[in-house]
Amino acid sequence: MTEAEQNAIREIQHVTGLAGGAYAVIEGGSTRTECFGYADMETCRPVTERSFFDIASNSKAFTTMLGAIASGEGRFDWDAPVREQYPEFSMLDEYAAAHMTGRDLACHRSGLARHEFMRARVYTSIADMARRTRYMELSRGFRESYEYNNHMFIVLGHVMERVYGRPWRELVLERIARPLGIEMRFRGRDCDFSGLDCALPHRPDGKGGAYRCAYADNVVAGPCGGIRTNLLGMIAWLRCLLDSGAPLCAAQAFQALLVPNVPTESEGGHELLCSYAMGWRTSAYRGKRLVYHGGAIAGFQSHVALFPEENKGIVVLLNTSSTTGAAILRDLLLDELCGAAPEPVAPRLSAWRRSMAENSALLEKVHAGTMPDSEACTWLCGTFFHPAYDDFTVAERDGAVWLDYGNFHAPVRVTEDEEIIACEEDPVPDYMKLRRMEGGLFVETSDLAMWLPFRRVE
Structure with a gap:
């Protein structure tokens, strides 16, 4: 662990109460891994390379990888109407429903409002959640602009189920996890984690500490954010990405996932030309093409980022949500890969403190x-x-x-x-x-x- 990494982690832990985490840096054929902090703060059990984390929205890239595999097999066309595979697909906007494609689902330009709140509280199935799309209000016009939308990745997951006639979980295990040797579990009350080295979920208390919280456990979120794995599994995944999808799919099918489809706002001071591809964000970072994605769910944060042309990439896994720690570590590791001096951590942690103060103000108002x-x-x-x-x-x-x-x-x-x-x-x-x-x-x-x-x- 470099001195800059040690200092950043120490500062993040001091301010936000971050429990623990693990990360990896790949440069060509070499891989460096680091683990720090606790998988369980109550017992002081340490994080290891085999500790399971929720990767949250980094699950989306596994769903679009299924689309790349199906595309390469001639089973699926990203630009064909969804109704070719899923005839019952419906929305409040009939034109949008009739013209919606897999690409629209995967790049967040459907026009559907986010509708996050219900997904954590309605326990049914991926198929049923896709069916409910017909009752969900839109927030903008079809293909009008970008709006991040987890729900449409659930629909895409169900489209993959229709393509193969198999549950999404089985497809991810059979077509991705097992060929890459990834140990994988899924979010859901039906999953057995007994005997596994699990990093337990924590949330910041707003006072520099953290506390154990409940797992997000709704199975319907699988295609948009339901995968659990460990650092070793994510290293295998990252090496597959750096090898243009091999051995899972042809390079052409994989590269199609990285083509920008809709412009997005910048998420960092060094990023330009920010766009959303399919399950991936793309931008320029310190003059290099960057492909990346973050993930956040109750108790966990993650980041995956790669410089495809340089065969370099990083993965960050944390078991404390609602901190800015994953993004800070991502940028620090990317700066190190670029040979650049890291940005100071303090301003971003100050912004985090302000956001927590706003939450406190809301609670005081309610009280x-x-x-x-x-x-x-x-x-x-x-x-x-x-x-x-x-x-x-x-x-x-x-x-x-x-x-x-x-x-x-x-x-x-x-x-x-x-x-x-x-x-x-x-x-x-x-x-x-x-x-x-x-x-x-x-x-x-x-x-x-x-x-x-x-x-x-x-």
Whole structure:
């Protein structure tokens, strides 16, 4: 571990409470690995190269790799309408549904709003989640612009299931993990992790420490963010990427995944020409073509990045979410690969502190609020349904008014500015805001600046 890496990790841990992590740097035929911190802070069990991490959105590239394999076999065309493989595919915008292609799904230009909140709370199947697309509101026009969208990768995963007639999990194991020798598990209540060296999920407490949190465990998120593996597995994956997809697919099919499709905003001071390809971001970094992607889910962060023309790449795995640690380490390692002096860590950690302070301000605002009065309870209390989101319940109990939606449970408060909000007690809280509508409630969630209609069913 270089001195710059040691100093950065020490500073990140001090400020954010980062529990632990592992990373690898590949340069040509050489590989350097580093592990630090704890897989479990409560027992001080260390992170190892075999510790399993959620890689979150870095799972997307495995789903598009299935598309590359299918394309090379003549089973799938990225530019053919999705309905050729999945005839029932439907959206609120019929034109978008009829013209949607695999490329549109994979590069975030479908026009669909993000709809993140429900995915962690509706436990069904990949096929059922794809079916629910027909009820989900759009936030912009079809192919109008980029908007990151996990849900459409679930749809793409289901398209792969239709192509091969096999579950997405089986396809990833058979066509990717086993040929590369990757130890792999998946997010889901049905997965057995007993006997495995697992890095456990942690979240920052906002005071320089971290605490154990629950795994994200919804199987429907597999194609967009449901893979768990270890550093050794990610090294095998990175070497496959640096070898243009060999031995999984032909180089031409793999390179098609890296072609920019839609421009995106810059995510760093050195990045130019930022675009989204298919399961990958692309940009110029210190004059070199960079292909990369990040991942974040409850308790985990990850980054994969490569300079394809130079046969160099890095992977970063952390078991603490809601920190800026993975991005800081990514850029530090890339700078070292470029022979450049690393950027100072302090400004980015200061920005992280400010974001945590904003979260604290929201919690203080909610705490200062009051319980809804009896008149408000007449229209707030009940069970409310949306065909994509299923239902949630608002009810009086234990001297308060509570909102229950899947694994989300929070008291309903009325703030000083008359917002009605149910907010988690967490340094990085999820929340649901409520407004009255005829026959039900409008709901705005912490991930979506859009009021969704839920009709009263009880």
